[in-house]
Every structure is written in structure tokens, then in C-alpha cells.
Amino acid sequence: MRRTKTGLALAALLLALQPRATLAASDPAAGDAAAARPIVAEHCATCHQVPGLEARFAKARVTAPAFQAIADDPAKYPEAQLRAFLQKPHFPMGSLILSPSDIDNIVAFIASLRGKAE
Structure with missing residues (x-):
């Protein structure tokens, strides 16, 4: 159970960071x-x-x-x-x-x- 929660937390963190990374990479202002x-x-x-x-x-x-x-x-x-x-x-x-x-x-x-x- 603990391993599943850790995996879910890690997946949520990665998903939360993804849109920001995509936006920064596609922002001409970058x-x-x-x-x-x-x-x-x-x-x-x-x-x-x-x-x-x-x-x-x-x-x-x-x-x-x-x-x-x-x-x-x-x-x-x-x-x-x-x-x-x-x-x-x-x-x-x-x-x-x-x-x-x-x-x-x-x-x-x-x-x-x-x-x-x-």
C-alpha cells in the first residue's frame, strides 16, 4: 500500500510539472x-x-x-x-x-x- 501511494505521489508530481516544462519550451519569449x-x-x-x-x-x-x-x-x-x-x-x-x-x-x-x- 505504501509503495502504491509513493508511486501515485511521484506520478502526480511529474504530471504537475509537465505543463510548465512544455509551456517554457514552446514560449517564444524563452x-x-x-x-x-x-x-x-x-x-x-x-x-x-x-x-x-x-x-x-x-x-x-x-x-x-x-x-x-x-x-x-x-x-x-x-x-x-x-x-x-x-x-x-x-x-x-x-x-x-x-x-x-x-x-x-x-x-x-x-x-x-x-x-x-x-
Whole structure:
């Protein structure tokens, strides 16, 4: 009986902590948009049009969505999908591996653009 109560208490504790951990991981505010800017400039702006980094954008060569379009259409580009996409290297990024904090920062950067289309 005591073992069952301990197990139930542990399960309840884990369930109580779960929503907070999920919310923190999916909260764009968890990232630092300013910290993402150098990464975005170096690795993203060649293929994705990024406000303020237009000079790096190779318009004729790519069909990647603009960061503003990604920011303004969260139904088409949900945060979970962005995070999953950023966790895996993709063409033409090759072997670029982003840290979890880099991913948080890039998601925050994209979220900071929402509603700011010129």
C-alpha cells in the first residue's frame, strides 16, 4: 500500500510539472530575438528574405519563404513545426546544427516580426 501511494505521489508530481516544462519550451519569449540576429544573418538570410538583411538575400536563386511571411502565418508555420525544422539540417544548410538556445532565439526572432510587415 505504501509503495502504491509513493508511486501515485511521484506520478502526480511529474504530471504537475509537465505543463510548465512544455509551456517554457514552446514560449517564444524563452528566446532572445537580438541574439538570433547574427545567426540569421549568417545562415538564413541568403535563402530567406529577412527584414533588415535584404542585401544578403539571393532573390533569383531560392524559393524559401520570407521570415515575415512565416511570422505572419502561424497557422501555416506553427511554432512546433519551426522548431522541428530547425533541429534538422536542411538544404542548403548542410551540416549546420543549431543548439536548443539558438533554436529558441530564432523562434523568438521570427515571433518578433509578427504584425510588423511594411
